[in-house]
Amino acid sequence: MSADQPATQRLQEVAAKLSVISRMNSYDPYELFEWPDSLPTTDYWMAPELMTCYGTPIWDELTEEQRLTLSQWESVNFFSLNVHLIRELIGEVADRIYETRFPGLSDFFHDFISEENKHMWFFATFCLRYGGKVYPSGKMFAAASADENVLRDVMVFGRILIAEELSDAYNLRMSDDTRLPALVQQINLVHHRDESRHIAFGRQMMRTLCERAAAATGEDGLRMAGDYLARYTSVCLQSFYNPTMYADAGIEGGRRLRVRLLEDPARMQAHRDLVSRTTAFLERLGLIQADAAAR
Ligand SMILES: [Fe+2]
Ligand SMILES: [Fe+2]
Numbered sequence: 086m087s088a089d090q091p092a093t094q095r096l097q098e099v100a101a102k103l104s105v106i107s108r109m110n111s112y113d114p115y116e117l118f119e120w121p122d123s124l125p126t127t128d129y130w131m132a133p134e135l136m137t138c139y140g141t142p143i144w145d146e147l148t149e150e151q152r153l154t155l156s157q158w159e160s161v162n163f164f165s166l167n168v169h170l171i172r173e174l175i176g177e178v179a180d181r182i183y184e185t186r187f188p189g190l191s192d193f194f195h196d197f198i199s200e201e202n203k204h205m206w207f208f209a210t211f212c213l214r215y216g217g218k219v220y221p222s223g224k225m226f227a228a229a230s231a232d233e234n235v236l237r238d239v240m241v242f243g244r245i246l247i248a249e250e251l252s253d254a255y256n257l258r259m260s261d262d263t264r265l266p267a268l269v270q271q272i273n274l275v276h277h278r279d280e281s282r283h284i285a286f287g288r289q290m291m292r293t294l295c296e297r298a299a300a301a302t303g304e305d306g307l308r309m310a311g312d313y314l315a316r317y318t319s320v321c322l323q324s325f326y327n328p329t330m331y332a333d334a335g336i337e338g339g340r341r342l343r344v345r346l347l348e349d350p351a352r353m354q355a356h357r358d359l360v361s362r363t364t365a366f367l368e369r370l371g372l373i374q375a376d377a378a379a380r
Pocket of ligand 2 (some may be wrong): 201249273283
């Protein structure tokens with residue numbers, strides 16, 4: 086290590102501290118949750134304000150019963166998205182777990198993978214029990230590709246951070262929303278607690294990686310990685326508008342509905358709000374332009 090030694094040292098300190106907290110707060114997911122045979126269909130399972138039709142004319146056209154049913158499938162879709170995001174990120178982190186580019190981080194990576202494995206289990210269990218399926222993952226997003234390892238690392242850990250911060254924006258708002266079944270609140274809360282550590286690590290990791298990338302590849306490299314991350318953010322946001330989810334909720338024309346919603350100014354604003362903290366952070370790192378990501 087050379088120029089970035091202080092940043093690397095800081096990253097190792099942060100990771101070591103987070104590992105201590107992680108091990109102190111470790112839990113057994115198989116014991117933690119109680120899974121009722123069914124959840125009340127007279128409740129929202131997703132906060133209405135976080136649903137994909139909210140704020141648009143389509144929302145006004147839906148009956149209360151349709152909104153409730155849709156909220157249940159939106160919840161299954163949100164948790165399914167988490168399953169796929171976690172599957173991907175576990176693979177990427179496992180690939181790097183004893184990589185010499187990341188000295189002193191292996192213990193944290195073990196904790197991270199262990200926690201994500203728990204998350205994937207409780208999200209998938211919810212989907213299978215109350216939706217009868219995990220929705221298949223939607224459009225595949227191109228794997229990070231760049232000649233330099235450091236740029237691929239920026240893209241991979243950038244993706245992880247974007248996915249975690251977006252998911253956390255939902256988790257945080259639903260962790261104590263008493264309109265939702267207790268189990269739904271609890272899943273959101275447990276995930277939020279673990280993710281607050283992953284996000285703290287992810288931000289420090291990105292600061293370090295971007296310093297290294299800027300030194301190795303200059304602004305062009307960072308911009309290329311930033312474009313990739315902006316596209317990834319859009320794909321993540323769009324994956325909430327799953328046509329099959331609308332069909333499952335008994336709403337016809339899911340594909341057309343998805344297109345209409347994605348063009349609605351209220352939804353564009355909702356997207357900007359959901360990712361505003363993340364895009365501001367990526368902008369400070371010189372990766373992204375604040376408006377580029379939320380389309
Ligand atoms: Fe997670
Ligand atoms: Fe995470």
